[in-house]
Amino acid sequence: MVYVLVMENQTPSISCMTEAKKILVFEPDKGMAQQISMAVCGATQITPVTVNTVSEAISFILDHPDSIFAAMVEFAAAETNVLLEKLARRSIPVVAYSADTSEALQQKLMTVGIADMIVGPANTLPISIGKSVGNLARNCKETILVVDDSRSMRAALMRFLKNRCYRLLEAGDGIEALELLKKNTGVKLVITDNEMPKMDGFSLIKEIRRNFTKEELAVIGISAKTNSQVSVKFINNGANDFLHKPFLKEELYCRVDHNLEMLSRIETIRDLSNKDPLTKLFNRRYFFEHCEQFAAKNKDRILTVAMIDIDHFKRVNDTYGHTAGDMVLQKVAGTIEKAFAENGIVARFGGEEFCILTSHDHEEDIFARYDRLRRKIEADTIDIDGESITIRVSCGVCMEKSNVQTMLKAADENLYTAKDSGRNRVVLH
Numbered sequence: 001m002v003y004v005l006v007m008e009n010q011t012p013s014i015s016c017m018t019e020a021k022k023i024l025v026f027e028p029d030k031g032m033a034q035q036i037s038m039a040v041c042g043a044t045q046i047t048p049v050t051v052n053t054v055s056e057a058i059s060f061i062l063d064h065p066d067s068i069f070a071a072m073v074e075f076a077a078a079e080t081n082v083l084l085e086k087l088a089r090r091s092i093p094v095v096a097y098s099a100d101t102s103e104a105l106q107q108k109l110m111t112v113g114i115a116d117m118i119v120g121p122a123n124t125l126p127i128s129i130g131k132s133v134g135n136l137a138r139n140c141k142e143t144i145l146v147v148d149d150s151r152s153m154r155a156a157l158m159r160f161l162k163n164r165c166y167r168l169l170e171a172g173d174g175i176e177a178l179e180l181l182k183k184n185t186g187v188k189l190v191i192t193d194n195e196m197p198k199m200d201g202f203s204l205i206k207e208i209r210r211n212f213t214k215e216e217l218a219v220i221g222i223s224a225k226t227n228s229q230v231s232v233k234f235i236n237n238g239a240n241d242f243l244h245k246p247f248l249k250e251e252l253y254c255r256v257d258h259n260l261e262m263l264s265r266i267e268t269i270r271d272l273s274n275k276d277p278l279t280k281l282f283n284r285r286y287f288f289e290h291c292e293q294f295a296a297k298n299k300d301r302i303l304t305v306a307m308i309d310i311d312h313f314k315r316v317n318d319t320y321g322h323t324a325g326d327m328v329l330q331k332v333a334g335t336i337e338k339a340f341a342e343n344g345i346v347a348r349f350g351g352e353e354f355c356i357l358t359s360h361d362h363e364e365d366i367f368a369r370y371d372r373l374r375r376k377i378e379a380d381t382i383d384i385d386g387e388s389i390t391i392r393v394s395c396g397v398c399m400e401k402s403n404v405q406t407m408l409k410a411a412d413e414n415l416y417t418a419k420d421s422g423r424n425r426v427v428l429h
């Protein structure tokens with residue numbers, strides 16, 4: 001079959017793009033199609049399916065109604081209206097591009113729901129297209145909460161944002177929005193109306209700011225009020241930005257992009273100072289800066305501090321080399337993080353040593369949880385140069401109520417006991 005150009009064994013780097021997700025490029029010129037294909041592949045790790053005629057594009061869409069992530073369309077070509085309509089009907093995001101800069105042609109696109117429009121000299125198009133589809137791929141990892149009591153306004157906002165591949169949540173008032181924020185971690189942006197029943201936008205933002213800083217969660221306020229004080233009030237209550245209703249779709253996209261980009265830059269800077277670059281776990285400094293705060297927040301639950309050390313790690317480095325050693329550290333870190341990071345602080349303390357501070361509901365589950373982790377690490381063998389190696393860890397746990405420093409010391413003593421009594425075990429006194 002001609003259309004299967006997606007590399008079968010290539011793992012896409014973007015989590016929301018499962019193997020089923022394909023990217024379609026419609027470009028009449030074969031040379032240009034190849035350049036665009038390379039740019040798209042560079043940005044998304046997915047080799048797109050390229051077609052040179054509208055009819056080929058349409059039959060591809062009909063054959064794969066649910067597996068197309070996005071389509072790149074040279075919109076100046078003949079009969080693209082039919083193609084754009086088919087894509088819109090299936091809610092497939094479109095990056096429309098052309099070297100034709102005529103105003104009339106661009107006006108034609110204003111009526112169709114497209115994710116991005118790129119107009120410029122032919123030699124710059126592939127790079128811009130790659131960047132645009134790369135952004136769409138990143139967008140599908142970001143969650144935006146839309147809050148508006150008007151169903152039609154909410155639906156319009158959701159439609160615009162869906163076009164850009166964001167993950168979306170919606171709420172009809174402030175109370176509902178706070179509930180959703182409580183249940184869904186990882187919301188990056190809230191777009192909220194002000195005039196709403198039960199809880200208005202200003203009060204909602206004030207509540208949000210009790211738990212999230214402007215650098216953790218961005219808020220864009222929207223209002224139909226013509227009073228210029230509204231934007232000031234939004235910002236004073238903690239909003240990052242403001243949009244006046246009615247607004248252009250492009251204006252919304254600009255504000256959303258700008259705010260998410262700002263958040264992402266801050267996150268990068270924060271990660272550089274707080275996280276261990278190899279394992280992406282928190283570093284020792286972050287642990288000590290945040291442990292007492294975590295303990296205070298969870299004072300009504302049972303706290304544990306655990307020290308984990310990989311058994312005979314030096315042997316891994318000596319036998320298989322440091323690259324293999326790094327792989328082992330990453331794998332073990334990932335397993336520990338999966339098991340405990342959701343409700344605690346997991347840090348790499350240095351070398352092959354990890355520390356976990358976490359809270360529990362039931363005392364009787366604690367040993368079992370750490371032992372399950374130990375067994376999981378042992379069971380997940382690691383493939384190095386075709387050889388499957390087993391990694392084991394020793395773990396010392398302290399659950400006596402005290403300050404974190406004292407608990408850490410006790411956990412460390414228990415870790416030594418675990419090592420002394422034969423390794424590959426959990427010791428909890």
Ligand SMILES: [Mg+2]
Binds near residue numbers: 150
């Ligand atoms: Mg309203």
